[in-house]
Amino acid sequence: AQTVTQSQPEMSVQEAETVTLSCTYDTSESDYYLFWYKQPPSRQMILVIRQEAYKQQNATENRFSVNFQKAAKSFSLKISDSQLGDAAMYFCAYRSANSNSGYALNFGKGTSLLVTP
Amino acid sequence: DGGITQSPKYLFRKEGQNVTLSCEQNLNHDAMYWYRQDPGQGLRLIYYSQIVNDFQKGDIAEGYSVSREKKESFPLTVTSAQKNPTAFYLCASLARGGAPNEQFFGPGTRLTVL
Numbered sequence: 001a002q003t004v005t006q007s008q009p010e011m012s013v014q015e016a017e018t019v020t021l022s023c024t025y026d027t028s029e030s031d032y033y034l035f036w037y038k039q040p041p042s043r044q045m046i047l048v049i050r051q052e053a054y055k056q057q058n059a060t061e062n063r064f065s066v067n068f069q070k071a072a073k074s075f076s077l078k079i080s081d082s083q084l085g086d087a088a089m090y091f092c093a094y095r096s097a098n099s100n101s102g103y104a105l106n107f108g109k110g111t112s113l114l115v116t117p
Numbered sequence: 118d119g120g121i122t123q124s125p126k127y128l129f130r131k132e133g134q135n136v137t138l139s140c141e142q143n144l145n146h147d148a149m150y151w152y153r154q155d156p157g158q159g160l161r162l163i164y165y166s167q168i169v170n171d172f173q174k175g176d177i178a179e180g181y182s183v184s185r186e187k188k189e190s191f192p193l194t195v196t197s198a199q200k201n202p203t204a205f206y207l208c209a210s211l212a213r214g215g216a217p218n219e220q221f222f223g224p225g226t227r228l229t230v231l
Contacts, residue, residue, distance in 0.1 A: 044222065045209075047219040103148060105150075107160040107161075108159055
């Protein structure tokens, strides 16, 4: 089974600054998808950004971007111009492109991001 | 509005009782999932279903059961065999797996064993 590791249980950033959340994963597959989900205090899971493994170009969504290093099996999330509303738990997730997995997500344990004024 | 609903939001269970958590979606998605969230553990897969009348065990299926009689519905039963059921439960759905589609999540159910 694929494992996803988030080595930073907690991170803190000042408003308007940039922060990077780390994620590594273990897989023998060549085709897969990677996701970052945000879970605010409401506990609703919200998709932040996604990356297809076969795409070399790093995904970007407004202030959110990723650094995808396929050979290193690394998928970090960079949040620029941090806002108070970015405070949340962030989960990195892996999904196989193989239907045998049911396309279920494998999650890391999460990183709690605190944004200070 | 299309989306996923879960009910109830909070559920209290006495030891030895079975309880059923509801999950309904009107997104016309084929696949549905149940995840369990514990503090510091992330989300772990309990069961999933890719089509009606078919479902598969996830990583932590012991003590749980599901059914998928309708495309829209995927209820989860927490049985008395589940030793530590107190947790936050999330239901999700997926339109099609062979693409980077996102899984949509419901608002969750918080189950507490008294």
